[in-house]
Amino acid sequence: MKVLLLRALALAVLASCIPSAWSQELGGVWDLKIENLEHQVRASAVIGFSEKPALSCMSGNWRRVVVESSKTSDPGFFPIAEPLSFRVEGSRLTVGRNELCDAYLHLQGVLEKGSVQGDYVSFGLGGGKRLGYFSAKQRR
Numbered sequence: 001m002k003v004l005l006l007r008a009l010a011l012a013v014l015a016s017c018i019p020s021a022w023s024q025e026l027g028g029v030w031d032l033k034i035e036n037l038e039h040q041v042r043a044s045a046v047i048g049f050s051e052k053p054a055l056s057c058m059s060g061n062w063r064r065v066v067v068e069s070s071k072t073s074d075p076g077f078f079p080i081a082e083p084l085s086f087r088v089e090g091s092r093l094t095v096g097r098n099e100l101c102d103a104y105l106h107l108q109g110v111l112e113k114g115s116v117q118g119d120y121v122s123f124g125l126g127g128g129k130r131l132g133y134f135s136a137k138q139r140r
Contacts, residue, residue: 025087025111029068030137034078034107034120039133042077045070046082054085057101062087065095077131079122080104093118098132107134114138 002043026049034043048066056062073079079097086095094115096106102124109118117135119127 026086026093026138030136031138031139032107032134034080034132036132037075037130042074042132043070043080045074045080048084054083054098056085056097056098058098058104060089062089062098105131107136109134109136114140 002085014102015016028048030047030049032043032045032047033041034122036042046068048068050064050066050100052064054062054064065086067080067084070080072078075081083099085092086096088094088111091111092113094106094108103122104124105120105122107118107120109116115135115137118133119130120132120134121130123129128134
């Protein structure tokens with residue numbers, strides 16, 4: 001049993017040191033739009049996905065999002081000026097505020113050939129809810 005646990009731990013450490021497939025999928029610059037529930041754009045940004053590890057209260061392999069520029073009609077709608085991080089699980093991308101524990105704001109969607117779209121959600125100890133939608137497109 002101990003050998004299996006040590007082997008699993010060694011594989012996890014090794015996997016965290018090998019560049020992942022997302023580096024090719026998420027390379028370059030992306031145009032991000034975040035909408036409210038009425039599909040009105042409330043924030044937009046030009047972002048990049050870095051390989052630099054990010055702090056997170058959540059488990060998982062979180063990396064830093066680099067915000068090159070941003071514009072918002074409501075600074076309280078999405079924390080574009082705060083540190084953001086991301087993770088990829090299979091084809092699912094999550095971008096969000098993860099350093100403020102139990103008050104998470106996430107963009108969650110499925111990556112498909114240089115684009116992603118999905119939901120903007122909040123969740124924490126008091127539950128969760130959909131706040132809007134988002135989309136992002138990789139520049140070519």
